[in-house]
Amino acid sequence: MEILDILIIGAGPIGLNCALEAKKNNLSYLIIEKGTIVNSLYNYPLYMRFFSTAEKLEIDEIPFISAAPKPGRQDALEYYQGIARHKNLNINLYEKVLHISKREEEVFEIETSKSKYLAKNVIISTGFYDLPNLMNIPGENLEKVKHYYTEPYPYAKQKIVVVGSSNSSVDAALETYRKGAEVTMIIRHSEISENVKYWVKPDIENRIAEGSIKAHFNSELLEIKEYSVIFKDKNGDLHEIENDFVLAMTGYLPDFDFLKNAGIDLQEECLKPAYNSDTMETNIPNLYLAGVVCGGKDTHLWFIENSRIHAEMIVNNIHLKDE
Known part of the structure; x- marks a missing residue:
């Protein structure tokens, strides 16, 4: 050989x-x-x-x-x-x-x-x-949970949760929002990551400020169900919201x-x-x-x-x- x-x-x-x-x-x-x-x-x-x-x-x-x-x-x-x-x-x-x-x-x-x-x-x-850097939470293995994002078209008119605030999270949130998705971001930190591309960061911050994209900062996703998710907000309160897909952009x-x-x-x-x-x-x-x-x-x-x-x-x- x-x-x-x-x-x-x-x-x-x-x-x-x-x-x-x-x-x-x-x-x-x-x-x-x-x-x-x-x-x-x-x-x-x-x-x-x-x-x-x-x-x-x-x-x-x-x-x-x-x-x-x-x-x-x-x-x-x-x-x-x-x-x-x-x-x-x-x-x-x-x-x-x-x-x-x-x-x-x-x-x-x-x-x-x-x-x-x-x-x-x-x-x-x-x-x-x-x-993928798994969240290790109940329901993460459901088919509706995606750790890789390719394009926005499958998510038109769907209730989307995007986890994270990195470049991949922000791109997914903006693209799916612009194709008709109802987007909620769940973010562990207090603001959008400083590492987000400088020409994209103002866009996501403005969409959040005007309410087009919902964002929960200092929050954590706790459980994923077939038609909803449960997350904990910055005050420690639990919330359950309707959901069709989870884009877990957790690295x-x-x-x-x-x-x-x-x-x-x-x-x-x-x-x-x-x-x-x-x-x-x-x-x-x-x-x-x-x-x-x-x-x-x-x-x-x-x-x-x-x-x-x-x-x-x-x-x-x-x-x-x-x-």
Whole structure:
């Protein structure tokens, strides 16, 4: 069986960047991806626009041409998938990595849903969009509860509860309201998040102020029923309101079990994985992290702009070991 120089888990923007860096340095590599190329991006809301400008989303200094100052989902799909095609990157799609183990001869064995592979080095670049941050309340498993939002049209003329005040929550609230939904936001904090896109924040605040969108701040959703929800307000009083759908935009988390099973140490509270910030190497020699997965529960620490450098850091470290 061929022994790869690098096996990369995840074909997101940073995983692709790692592959480009490996290819430039004549290292044999393979990306394993359980979905499509930039799978998380594919599952983003259809009309999502990035906070960043196009040049901050570029990888390997390949120009990202966008008609709008802030690229949208489709722009990014065209850009990243286009790179994968034109650079003819080695990618196996719709194949899930099940287990990583290390042989005595310091080679990793990677077992997937389709095959087994051997590699001298492994890069985990799996992002954080796969696992919803669950509320763990009664009724969360009902079919009407959605942790992923794609477009507003299914919610026309429906009573919607949106949980949270982040960008995804605000986008869902505004879009569904404008397609005829009756929207109520239930928000743990005292105001809309400061991290909401600056050109969107006044819009949601004005819709709340005029009463077009109802918002309960310092409040908590306690239970979801088939035709209603129960929440606690800032005074501790309970309220039950009619409801057709719940959009629980409560965030997402990396697959911590996968990291632990690979032998990576995790800090107790934030579950931040152990790695060397100069090389991106974990406590397991030759097992590296790249991208947002490095932040543990703090999924806002790393994004495309500031983690593009991880690919070069990792490949440089691999070369140093080979000298």
